[in-house]
Amino acid sequence: xxxxxxxxxxxxxxxxxxxxxxxxxxxxxxxxxxxxxxxxxxxxxxxxxxxxxxxxxxxxxxxxxxxxxxxxxxxxxxxxxxxxxxxxxxxxxxxxxxxxxxxxxxxxxxxxxxxxxxxxxxxxxxxxxxxxxxxxxxxxxxxxxxxxxxxxxxxxxxxxxxxxxxxxxxxxxxxxxxxxxxxxxxxxxxxxxxxxxxxxxxxxxxxxxxxxxxxxxxxxxxxxxxxxxxxxxxxxxxxxxxxxxxxxxxxxxxxxxxxxxxxxxxxxxxxxxxxxxxxxxxxxxxxxxxxxxxxxxxxxxxxxxxxxxxxxxxxxxxxxxx
Amino acid sequence: xxxxxxxxxxxxxxxxxxxxxxxxxxxxxxxxxxxxxxxxxxxxxxxxxxxxxxxxxxxxxxxxxxxxxxxxxxxxxxxxxxxxxxxxxxxxxxxxxxxxxxxxxxxxxxxxxxxxxxxxxxxxxxxxxxxxxxxxxxxxxxxxxxxxxxxxxxxxxxxxxxxxxxxxxxxxxxxxxxxxxxxxxxxxxxxxxxxxxxxxxxxxxxxxxxx
Numbered sequence: 001x002x003x004x005x006x007x008x009x010x011x012x013x014x015x016x017x018x019x020x021x022x023x024x025x026x027x028x029x030x031x032x033x034x035x036x037x038x039x040x041x042x043x044x045x046x047x048x049x050x051x052x053x054x055x056x057x058x059x060x061x062x063x064x065x066x067x068x069x070x071x072x073x074x075x076x077x078x079x080x081x082x083x084x085x086x087x088x089x090x091x092x093x094x095x096x097x098x099x100x101x102x103x104x105x106x107x108x109x110x111x112x113x114x115x116x117x118x119x120x121x122x123x124x125x126x127x128x129x130x131x132x133x134x135x136x137x138x139x140x141x142x143x144x145x146x147x148x149x150x151x152x153x154x155x156x157x158x159x160x161x162x163x164x165x166x167x168x169x170x171x172x173x174x175x176x177x178x179x180x181x182x183x184x185x186x187x188x189x190x191x192x193x194x195x196x197x198x199x200x201x202x203x204x205x206x207x208x209x210x211x212x213x214x215x216x217x218x219x220x221x222x223x224x225x226x227x228x229x230x231x232x233x234x235x236x237x238x239x240x241x242x243x244x245x246x247x248x249x250x251x252x253x254x255x256x257x258x259x260x261x262x263x264x265x266x267x268x269x270x271x272x273x274x275x276x277x278x279x280x281x282x283x284x285x286x287x288x289x290x291x292x293x294x295x296x297x298x299x300x301x302x303x304x305x306x307x308x309x310x311x312x313x314x315x316x317x318x319x320x321x322x
Numbered sequence: 323x324x325x326x327x328x329x330x331x332x333x334x335x336x337x338x339x340x341x342x343x344x345x346x347x348x349x350x351x352x353x354x355x356x357x358x359x360x361x362x363x364x365x366x367x368x369x370x371x372x373x374x375x376x377x378x379x380x381x382x383x384x385x386x387x388x389x390x391x392x393x394x395x396x397x398x399x400x401x402x403x404x405x406x407x408x409x410x411x412x413x414x415x416x417x418x419x420x421x422x423x424x425x426x427x428x429x430x431x432x433x434x435x436x437x438x439x440x441x442x443x444x445x446x447x448x449x450x451x452x453x454x455x456x457x458x459x460x461x462x463x464x465x466x467x468x469x470x471x472x473x474x475x476x477x478x479x480x481x482x483x484x485x486x487x488x489x490x491x492x493x494x495x496x497x498x499x500x501x502x503x504x505x506x507x508x509x510x511x512x513x514x515x516x517x518x519x520x521x522x523x524x525x526x527x528x529x530x531x532x533x
Contacts, residue, residue, distance in 0.1 A: 084496070087496075088496040088498060089498065091495070091496070091497055092482070092497050092498040096485065098488040101488055101491050101495060104495040105493055105495055108495065108496050
């Protein structure tokens with residue numbers, strides 16, 4: 001581990017990307033070999049799902065690589081677009097009315113860019129309060145001016161919520177990238193990667209645990225796989241990943257474990273909340289094969305990150321007292 | 323690449339960015355056959371959405387109908403409809419002796435385009451509707467079906483677009499939309515006008531379930 005610490009920052013991050021691309025490549029090759037070997041019908045469905053997941057992972061990893069390689073501005077723009085597409089998907093599935101048109105325009109074309117500008121210019125105090133304070137105030141005013149009281153609270157709340165998850169939550173990922181930690185300049189990209197890996201590890205851990213353990217689900221009407229035991233397993237998996245990666249973080253091993261576990265737990269709980277939301281909207285999967293909207297399923301994949309990023313971001317700031 | 327082509331690509335890109343403009347084919351395939359697509363009409367955005375949802379090679383041969391008085395009233399409108407969309411212009415008014423306009427069959431420009439082998443997109447309701455279901459169809463579709471029995475009539479359902487740009491608004495809100503193309507509807511021998519139009523309308527509404 002001492003050797004790893006002595007590498008330069010970009011060498012460390014580069015090494016990590018090499019390892020990740022290698023793992024993903026190996027997984028892809030393994031999956032491909034298995035499709036050649038056996039092809040019973042019920043296996044084929046599973047393989048198709050696996051192939052889709054792998055493709056999403058490739059896209060995600062390449063995106064992070066581009067974000068790291070091309071610097072903070074490009075990566076902020078990149079995350080801004082992810083935010084845009086996620087919010088588009090969210091709004092599609094909520095029943096907005098004609099009177100919401102102006103508020104939605106404001107959300108997409110003013111609030112979203114503004115939030116990312118605040119990130120890019122590192123105004124972290126303004127960035128933290130912009131949406132919870134100013135947008136929270138301004139949106140209902142615009143909506144009320146549209147002169148339509150029908151289900152006003154519900155409509156306004158849904159738009160607020162969409163902005164909070166898709167814009168506010170998501171924007172904390174590029175914010176991590178730009179956070180100046182003591183003796184840790186220029187390694188923000190690694191923190192983002194650390195966060196993402198913790199969240200992914202927690203999800204995989206939870207998924208595996210819920211299949212193996214077959215515990216009674218806590219909230220059957222919302223998720224058949226969510227149990228406290230599986231949730232704990234996910235958080236532990238995230239913690240283990242955190243410890244394994246501590247050498248490239250600004251944390252000592254134990255805090256690294258705690259940070260990763262917190263991020264992973266927030267991610268899986270966020271996913272659980274999103275499931276409730278989907279049940280409410282009447283879809284099982286944001287993407288689905290013949291979905292109402294042709295939604296691409298992006299929200300499904302980024303939602304855990306949207307929930308975990310703010311928690312992680314503020315834990316890091318609190319830990320370092322900045 | 324020429325100016326209009328580039329502008330067309332840019333427009334299709336924006337339409338996809340804002341709405342996703344996903345085309346789903348249920349019962350017909352995206353082939354370059356001569357067709358009339360007939361769709362529900364709720365927004366000015368409808369045509370752009372269908373156009374963006376079509377594959378590139380079909381876009382080139384598929385033309386919209388544009389009201390001549392409105393879409394030639396400014397150089398920009400005229401340029402967009404003529405150069406980018408290659409629109410078929412129709413006059414909204416019949417004979418107007420005061421202006422010296424001859425009595426022209428409003429369907430004649432459409433017939434001519436069909437004789438040239440072009441595909442068309444028409445909105446048989448005649449105007450933009452705001453109800454959940456499309457209004458009853460006007461008879462133009464029947465006349466075209468009679469005159470061109472070999473041209474496929476494809477029912478088309480546009481979903482969600484009224485949320486993208488409600489009447490009176492100019493800036494579209496990003497919301498995902500789908501365009502569903504259904505199985506061709508053909509005029510049965512001896513079928514009555516009203517019966518055919520109602521059947522065509524039902525075929526469009528039926529696509530809502532798969533949207």
